[in-house]
Amino acid sequence: MAIEWLDHTADAGFRASGASIEIAFCEAARALFSLMFAVECIDARTEFQITLNAATLEDLLIEWLSELLVQKDLSGLVFSRFELVISGNxxxxxxxxxxxxxxxxxxxxHQPGTEVKGISYLGLAVSCQDxxxxxxxxxxx
Structure with missing residues (x-):
């Protein structure tokens, strides 16, 4: 499990990786919240359930991260731990x-940091190599 921060002129970018697509998506969520808050200070004591559908893995990644942002804004919850099961083709x-x-x-x-307004399709990629x-x-x- 790893997060690599990417240089980007106007926005923020990251590459999250793991041994499964689920781990990569969960690491991406953790990276997203790491931009906005000190995630190590967030206790995992409230649970929010998520169910999503999308045509592609890229669309699913956008939906996953966007739903987490919406929940942050609507419910006032901030997250530090993520679990996900992905199926389909x-x-x-x-x-x-x-x-x-x-x-x-x-x-x-929670030491608020960078405010994230949304998830971009620019530079979006989901892949598996080795x-x-x-x-x-x-x-x-």
Whole structure:
């Protein structure tokens, strides 16, 4: 499991990887929240369930991260731990079900950082090479 921060002139980018596509997606979610908060200070005590469907893995990644952003804004929850199961293929599409764990935002303890406005299709990539799954994302800040 790894997160690599990418240089980007106007926005922020990262590449998350893992031994499975689920781990790569969960690491991407962790990278997203690491941009916005000190995730090591977020306790995983409140659970939010997520179920998603998309035609491609790239679309599923956008939906996953976008739903987490929406929940942050609507519920005031910030997340630090993620679990996801992905099924499907390019023919029938993909589905994912999982959960995000966190707690209500505490602006002092969680140390807000960069505000993320949305997830961009620019630079988006999902791949697998030599058994390592990678999710590359650029976010609008």
């Amino acid at each position: 390019e023919t029938v599409g993909f589905s994912a079900s999982g959960r995000a764990l966190g707690e209500p935002l505490d602006r002092v303890r 058994g390592i799954h990678t999710a590359q994302v650029v976010v609008d800040v």
